[in-house]
Amino acid sequence: DAGVIQSPRHEVTEMGQEVTLRCKPISGHNSLFWYRQTMMRGLELLIYFNNNVPIDDSGMPEDRFSAKMPNASFSTLKIQPSEPRDSAVYFCASSFSGSQPQHFGDGTRLSIL
């Protein structure tokens, strides 16, 4: 069984560039979560979707961040324009429902220079 698949695994780009992170949840899972992990703040929820609909985006830092889930098998997290303080590891996770154990992808390590 394939787990949650994230791409790319690593991204290094210059500030001001657009960054798109991708996630394919486990088939059949209807909840999808985007998290950010930094040394200073640990793991933080950015946004989550249920049945492809954004339910809570209160964790999205600012308007430079946007997330979409056009269908049950794909989601993107976009940062435009990127800034050095966006450097972090971004995790995607999915579950059968919000109250079930979450399965995490391997993360995308993002470095903004």
Place this chain on the structure above:
Amino acid sequence: KNEVEQSPQNLTAQEGEFITINCSYSVGISALHWLQQHPGGGIVSLFMLSSGKKKHGRLIATINIQEKHSSLHITASHPRDSAVYICAGLYNTDKLIFGTGTRLQVFP
């Protein structure tokens, strides 16, 4: 404010020792997750519990709802148990609020 607090922040142990990591949480949290993050960065869900106790191999998780406290125990610890262990409270049935993690190192 919904909070999850973990202790200790760092823990070292000799192989074979019994290990306990503690987690306290605030009102409004309906279940507790325990996660493991290895040095490579991947995160694995170990347990989700809202009452009682769960066991998987050498790992045991307990929760006391009245005291709003959960513990993760590792029996007969092994160097491969070295990782960061994170507790996370489930708030509002679907949002996870994370503790700061406990970095465990088990030496042979």
